[in-house]
Amino acid sequence: MSFSLAPLRKISRVLPFIYAAIVIVAVWQLVVTVTKPEPSVLPAPGAVAIAFEHLLRNGELATDAAYSLARVVVAWLLSAIIAIPLGLLMGSSQRLERLVNPFVELFRPISPLAWIPMAILWFGIGESGKIFVVFIGTFFPILLSTVAGVKEVDPVLLHAGRVFGCTSRTSLFRRVVVPAAMPSVVVGLRVAFGTGWAAIIAAELVAAHTGLGYLIANGMDVLRADLVLVGMIAIGVLGFLFDAVFRYAQQRYSRHG
Amino acid sequence: MSVVNAGKRLCIEGLTKTYATRSGESVAALGPISVDVRPSEFLVIVGPTGCGKSTLLQILAGFLSPTEGRALVGDEPIIGPSIDRSMVFQSYALFPWLSVLENVEFGLQRKDISKSQRREIALRHLKMVGLQDFANKSIDELSGGMKQRVAIARAFAVDPSIMLMDEPFGALDALTRRLLQRELLRIWHEQQRTVVFITHSVEEAIFLADRILVMSSRPGQIKAEWSVTAPRPRDVTSEELRQLERKIYALLDEELMKSFSPGSGIS
Amino acid sequence: MNPIRLRGWSLCVVLLAISVSRGALAQEVINYGVQPDTDPSFIAKALGYFNPIEKKYNVTVTFQQFAYGAPENQAMAAGALQIASAGMGPATIAVSRLPATLIAINILEQTAILIPIDSTLKSTCDLKGKTVAFPGNGSQQYPLLLKALADCGLGVNDIKLFKSNGPDIPILVENKSVDAGITWDPSVSVGLASGKVRLLAKAEQIMPIMGGHYVGNGVYVQNAFLKKHPDITQDLVTANVQAINYILCNPEKAAKLWSEQIGIAENVIALSMKQGISVYSLDVVPTVKTMDAYAKFLKDAGILNPSDSPKIDPSFATKALHDVQGSASTCEATHAKR
Numbered sequence: 001m002s003f004s005l006a007p008l009r010k011i012s013r014v015l016p017f018i019y020a021a022i023v024i025v026a027v028w029q030l031v032v033t034v035t036k037p038e039p040s041v042l043p044a045p046g047a048v049a050i051a052f053e054h055l056l057r058n059g060e061l062a063t064d065a066a067y068s069l070a071r072v073v074v075a076w077l078l079s080a081i082i083a084i085p086l087g088l089l090m091g092s093s094q095r096l097e098r099l100v101n102p103f104v105e106l107f108r109p110i111s112p113l114a115w116i117p118m119a120i121l122w123f124g125i126g127e128s129g130k131i132f133v134v135f136i137g138t139f140f141p142i143l144l145s146t147v148a149g150v151k152e153v154d155p156v157l158l159h160a161g162r163v164f165g166c167t168s169r170t171s172l173f174r175r176v177v178v179p180a181a182m183p184s185v186v187v188g189l190r191v192a193f194g195t196g197w198a199a200i201i202a203a204e205l206v207a208a209h210t211g212l213g214y215l216i217a218n219g220m221d222v223l224r225a226d227l228v229l230v231g232m233i234a235i236g237v238l239g240f241l242f243d244a245v246f247r248y249a250q251q252r253y254s255r256h257g
Numbered sequence: 258m259s260v261v262n263a264g265k266r267l268c269i270e271g272l273t274k275t276y277a278t279r280s281g282e283s284v285a286a287l288g289p290i291s292v293d294v295r296p297s298e299f300l301v302i303v304g305p306t307g308c309g310k311s312t313l314l315q316i317l318a319g320f321l322s323p324t325e326g327r328a329l330v331g332d333e334p335i336i337g338p339s340i341d342r343s344m345v346f347q348s349y350a351l352f353p354w355l356s357v358l359e360n361v362e363f364g365l366q367r368k369d370i371s372k373s374q375r376r377e378i379a380l381r382h383l384k385m386v387g388l389q390d391f392a393n394k395s396i397d398e399l400s401g402g403m404k405q406r407v408a409i410a411r412a413f414a415v416d417p418s419i420m421l422m423d424e425p426f427g428a429l430d431a432l433t434r435r436l437l438q439r440e441l442l443r444i445w446h447e448q449q450r451t452v453v454f455i456t457h458s459v460e461e462a463i464f465l466a467d468r469i470l471v472m473s474s475r476p477g478q479i480k481a482e483w484s485v486t487a488p489r490p491r492d493v494t495s496e497e498l499r500q501l502e503r504k505i506y507a508l509l510d511e512e513l514m515k516s517f518s519p520g521s522g523i524s
Numbered sequence: 525m526n527p528i529r530l531r532g533w534s535l536c537v538v539l540l541a542i543s544v545s546r547g548a549l550a551q552e553v554i555n556y557g558v559q560p561d562t563d564p565s566f567i568a569k570a571l572g573y574f575n576p577i578e579k580k581y582n583v584t585v586t587f588q589q590f591a592y593g594a595p596e597n598q599a600m601a602a603g604a605l606q607i608a609s610a611g612m613g614p615a616t617i618a619v620s621r622l623p624a625t626l627i628a629i630n631i632l633e634q635t636a637i638l639i640p641i642d643s644t645l646k647s648t649c650d651l652k653g654k655t656v657a658f659p660g661n662g663s664q665q666y667p668l669l670l671k672a673l674a675d676c677g678l679g680v681n682d683i684k685l686f687k688s689n690g691p692d693i694p695i696l697v698e699n700k701s702v703d704a705g706i707t708w709d710p711s712v713s714v715g716l717a718s719g720k721v722r723l724l725a726k727a728e729q730i731m732p733i734m735g736g737h738y739v740g741n742g743v744y745v746q747n748a749f750l751k752k753h754p755d756i757t758q759d760l761v762t763a764n765v766q767a768i769n770y771i772l773c774n775p776e777k778a779a780k781l782w783s784e785q786i787g788i789a790e791n792v793i794a795l796s797m798k799q800g801i802s803v804y805s806l807d808v809v810p811t812v813k814t815m816d817a818y819a820k821f822l823k824d825a826g827i828l829n830p831s832d833s834p835k836i837d838p839s840f841a842t843k844a845l846h847d848v849q850g851s852a853s854t855c856e857a858t859h860a861k862r
Contacts, residue, residue, distance in 0.1 A: 040621040041601050159320060160350035162338040164364035164415065175363075179354040209687050221594040221614075221662025222827060223601065223621040 017240075040223040051226040052233070060215075065234060067210040071127060071203075072196045075134035079192060083142035084185060090143075091150025091181065092173060104143065112137035112199040120207050130203045130211075137199035138192035145188025149181030183250075190246035197239050212238075264451030265418035267294035267317070271326035273476075274312050285476035287312045289326060292470065292479065297449040301462040303505065304472030305512045310455045313477070314423050317453060318344055330419055340364055343417035345425040349404040351396045357407050358383065358392040364415035382410040385444055402433035409441065413448060420445075422454045426461065438464055442489055459505050463498050464491055471505055474512045481508055552583045554749075554756070557596045557608035560589060560786040561710055562793055562802050563741060564630050565609050568767035570781045577759045585760075592690055593617075594662050600624060606749040607760060611635075611664030611708060615742035616815075616822060620832035623747040626815070627840045628761050628808040630768065634740030635665050635727040636712045636801060637672065638697045639704045641720050648725050649676035654703035655684040657693045661827060665706040667818075668738065670825045672730045697721050708740075710788045713796035717789070726801070731821075734814045737803065742810065750837075761808070762844040768804045769848055773855035806848055806856055809841040 025045050031037075032044045039047060055061035090097045112133050123129030153176070161176035204213025212231050219227030273288030287309035294300050304310045315321045317328055319338040328335045330342065343364070351360050361379040370378075383389045386406040396404065405425060412420060426434040442465065445452060456462055462469050466485050473480040483501060485491075491498060558565055565587075568574060574585045588605060590596040593614025599605045601622050608618070612629065619626045637656075639645050645654070651673065658665055670680060686702055693705035694715025704724060707715075715721040727738035743764065750757055771778040779793040796802050815836050822828040848854065 038601060038622060154348075154350075156346050156348050156350045157352065159318070159338075160344070160346065160352070162320070163318060163340065163342070163344045164411065165340050165366055167338075175366075176352070179352070182354065207687065209685050214687075218661050220598065221660050223597055223617050223662075 040225050043226040043229065047226045048229045048233070051224075052230045055215075055227075055230055061230070061234060064210055064212050064215050064231075065238060067208075068197075068200050068204065068212045068235075069238070071130050071211070072134055072138075072193065072200050074127075075131045075200075076138045076189075076193055076196050078131070079135055079138040079142050079196075080189060083139050083188075084146050087143045087146025087185075088150055088173075088178060088181065091147040092177060097147070104140070107136075108140045108144075110136075112195070113202045116203055116206050119203070130200065130208060133203040134196045134199045138196040141192040141195060142185070142188040145184050145191070146181065149184025149188075150177055152184065153177055153180040186246075186250050190243065190250060193242060193246060194239065197235075197242065201235055263418075263449045264297040265331045266296045267292075267419055267451055267453065268329040269294070269317075269326070270328070272313070272316060272323045272328060273325040274309065274316065274321065275324040287316075287475075287477045288323075290477070290479060291326075294451055294453065297451055299445060299452045299454065299465060299467045300470065301454045301456060301466035301468070302470045302472060303456055303459055303462050303509070304477060305474050305509060305516065306457075307516070308472045308474050308512070309477030310472055311423060314344075314421050314453065314455055317419070318342060318421055340415045341417050342419045342421060343412040343415055345405070345408050345412045345420070345422045347424045347427045349401075349408050349428075351404055351407060351411075353396050355396070356392070357388065357394050357396065357399070360396065360407055361411045361414050364411060378414055379410075382414040383407070385413070385447075386410045386440060400433075401429050402437060405429065405437060406440065409437075409444065413444060413450070417450060420450045420452045422452065424455055424457065427457065434461070439490065441465070459502050459509070460493050462505070463493055463501060469505065471508050472512075474515050480512070481505075552581075554583050554585045554607065554760075555588050555599075555605045556585055556760075557588050557590055557599060557605040557610065559592060559596065559610060560788070561634070561708065561741070562631070562782050562786075562788075562796060563609050564764050564767040564771060564804065565743075566785040567770055567778055567781055568763045570785055571767065571770060573763040573766050574760075577756060577763065580759075581753070581756050583756065592659060592663070594660070597622070597662075600746060603746075605746070607743065607745045607757075609741060609743045612739040612742045612818065613664035613667060613822075613827070614662055615744050616818060616834050617662060617828070619744050619836065620819070620828055620834045624744045624835070625747055625750055626742050626744045626810050626834060626836040627750075627757065628743040628764060628844075629734070629739050629741070629810050629814075629841075630743055630764050630804075630808045631709075631741035632734070632737040632739065632803040632805060633727045633800065634709045634802050635668055635706065635738065636709075637669070637704055637706045637724040637726075637730075638694060638712065638715050638721045639724045640697055640700055641722050643703070643722075643724075645704065645724055647676075648672040648730070649678070651704060652676070652678055652682050653684075655686055657686045657688045657696045657702040657705035657707075659690045659693065659707060660687050663690075664708060664740070667822055667825050667827060668727055668730055669706050671821065672725060675730070694718070694721055709796050709802045710786075710792060712801050713792045713799075714788065716799070716801075717792045717795055728803075733817055733821075734811070737805075739814065739818060740802065743808075747835075758840050758843060761840040762847055765806055765808060765841075765844040765848045768806055768808070769854055771804050772806070773853075806854060807841075807845050809838045809845065810836045811838060812836065 029045050032042060052061070086100070090100055115133050115136050119129040119132045123132055157176055157180055158172065161172050166172035166175055200211065201213040201216070204211035205217045208214040212235050216228050216231035219225065219231060269290055269292040271288070272290045274286045276284050276286055278284055290313060302310050302313070312321065316323050317335065319335050319342065335342070352363065355363065358376070358379055361382055362375045365375040365378055380389060380392065383392055386409055388403060388406055388410070391399065391403070399407065426437055429437065438461065454465060463485060469483045469485060470479050471481040472478065485501070487498065493502070556565065569587065578584060588599065590599070593610040596605070596608050596610050597614050597618045600608055600618060609630065611634070615626060618624050637648065645651065656669065658669055660666065673679060673682065688696060690707045691711045693707035694711055696702045697705040697715065698718060698720045716723070727740070728736060731738050733739060743761070745757055775797050776794065779790050779797065782788065782793050783790040815834055819828060819832070819834050823830055823832070
């Protein structure tokens with residue numbers, strides 16, 4: 001019997017989320033039916049579905065999502081390009097770490113959201129301000145997890161590396177330290193994407209003309225709570241999907257490695 | 258084709274290791290130790306915890322410098338880690354991002370060995386430990402015993418003169434340990450490398466060793482030495498070997514009592 | 525004073541304070557939403573025109589300040605405001621989508637397009653391809669901008685929009701981060717007063733929707749409040765019209781009062797009134813004809829849905845006009861007649 005269990009297994013993984021979504025919609029509809037709120041305060045699930053379909057059809061939702069995503073990806077890549085090498089070096093050199101660490105510790109607690117007013121003042125119009133805000137949010141998780149990844153390399157692996165041919169510091173770094181730190185780096189990349197996603201929404205709430213954050217802000221301005229909810233749902237779903245992709249990549253990476 | 262390098266002679270001359278504590282005092286951890294290890298000899302060192310046997314191995318591996326004295330492989334003094342002094346660790350120390358085969362190949366990354374040669378050597382050594390079918394698996398798919406076999410294959414694949422083994426079977430269950438002891442002996446017979454093997458287990462020492470050194474507690478020095486000439490595989494339950502076991506335990510108990518008696522000065 | 529006596533007096537003071545505040549709490553609070561602009565409501569408050577209302581009905585009129593219309597509407601949607609004064613954009617949205625009714629239009633014009641002082645732009649048609657700062661889709665300014673573009677045969681895709689806060693827009697124009705900006709008074713006047721920006725077009729030039737004027741600022745009230753207190757509603761509107769009369773009769777004194785209330789420099793407010801950026805009339809009636817035209821425009825611009833229907837009630841403003849014209853000498857400004 002050539003009955004494959006694989007598709008069933010995939011569905012069973014999604015089932016808990018489908019179940020949760022159904023419960024949420026049911027409770028929501030119940031609240032709307034019972035309390036009869038103003039549509040501009042809490043629209044019914046049906047109204048939101050209609051708005052969702054409308055925005056999908058006229059391409060606005062896709063465009064806004066693409067803008068938000070593009071900004072995050074650019075900032076996240078920029079962060080990775082700077083933070084990973086810096087983190088690898090900081091983790092290996094106590095002197096460098098002592099030099100750079102005070103700056104990191106001073107700036108890290110300042111949430112990217114707090115940078116938004118400055119970003120608008122300095123960068124003004126255009127994408128650079130928003131990318132800057134997201135960069136702040138993505139840089140530190142990647143840097144910190146890279147440094148941790150290097151420092152937490154099992155010392156016995158370093159011993160083994162030195163015994164089995166890594167005679168110079170650079171070859172030990174290249175052949176043992178960097179690969180050993182990679183799982184931690186990947187975790188950092190994943191976390192950073194999440195914080196970046198949150199940051200772009202906040203930045204777009206304040207100063208943008210496109211993007212999912214803007215969709216929400218605009219909805220608020222014109223008392224279209226249905227638009228606000230469409231934006232929120234889109235943000236939630238996309239954020240969830242990205243994280244799932246990362247988790248999958250993480251698993252595949254560590255299994256392959 | 259790699260040239261089979263038989264084991265070399267290892268001379269340990271007056272080795273001591275002293276550490277400075279935070280308060281500025283110096284603590285003698287090891288020595289003085291002087292041992293002459295014959296080529297292809299299987300030397301086992303037993304001693305109480307903290308006696309410095311791991312420190313000794315670290316010095317022989319080249320990770321630590323001795324405070325006094327030196328060690329020589331053949332005529333060359335040990336100044337740093339080298340592939341010629343291969344090592345097997347208690348925690349396996351395999352690289353999780355590499356496959357089984359790639360781990361064994363790791364030490365073979367040299368300009369004078371081509372890719373296909375590397376592969377061939379590595380596969381041959383995997384075969385030696387019976388794991389050739391697992392070449393492309395990842396490390397986390399292996400049991401502890403299998404991991405240590407890969408580590409042994411890796412250590413032998415680089416054709417070393419000396420093999421250093423730091424309680425390699427300590428993390429394994431008794432049955433796996435018996436299996437690996439036999440496998441190790443088989444490979445050692447074939448390859449004839451000089452082995453310096455550290456263990457807690459007196460039974461293991463007697464089963465494996467050509468010569469057993471018993472170390473005192475800190476600062477570790479050689480308290481006693483026995484040659485074991487019984488042919489292998491040995492029956493450790495035989496009267497002769499049982500007697501040896503009792504003698505060694507008596508010495509170890511003596512050393513252990515020192516660390517438990519009041520006013521011993523060991524913190 | 526010995527410690528025991530001191531403790532006794534302190535206790536009395538505390539009890540007194542509690543009973544006073546309790547007494548205050550027993551009154552109904554009317555939360556009146558305002559923004560920091562030259563709103564007649566501030567003049568009414570400063571001159572004490574709300575005091576008789578508070579005494580007569582045993583209520584407290586409390587101003588709640590908002591930076592712009594959208595949060596003001598959100599507060600009303602949440603039931604935190606009973607009456608609000610905001611730009612006609614947010615006001616129309618509120619009375620279309622909330623249970624609220626428009627009862628007065630108390631400031632006219634109030635919007636203008638600014639350009640840098642040395643800009644080469646000559647008319648709104650020159651905005652094609654340029655970057656224009658604006659306060660967002662829900663603002664008073666957005667439909668005006670659309671109309672200005674439409675009159676030149678342009679659409680919103682022919683310019684680059686940049687959303688910003690109303691008060692920031694003159695700064696963006698001044699430092700040339702944008703080619704032009706449309707915003708509301710007093711930000712317009714603040715920009716003009718700096719000497720680094722000038723007017724490209726005024727609201728009533730673009731959309732003279734109400735007898736030659738543009739609808740600037742509206743007052744709207746929660747329907748539940750309206751139903752419960754039509755009398756208070758009437759008196760509040762009348763107080764507004766009385767305030768407008770004072771403004772028309774005593775522009776310099778009004779400017780001083782506003783300056784104290786909202787913190788904008790007196791000379792800026794004087795400039796605003798002199799240049800007709802913000803204009804006042806005793807006639808604050810939101811006529812059906814005007815509102816239909818305005819709503820239609822908002823629907824065409826996609827700001828209102830076709831099914832949205834703004835609720836208006838001209839009766840209060842009509843009575844207020846009648847009462848004020850009948851009772852005191854009025855100073856209707858000539859250019860404000862409709």
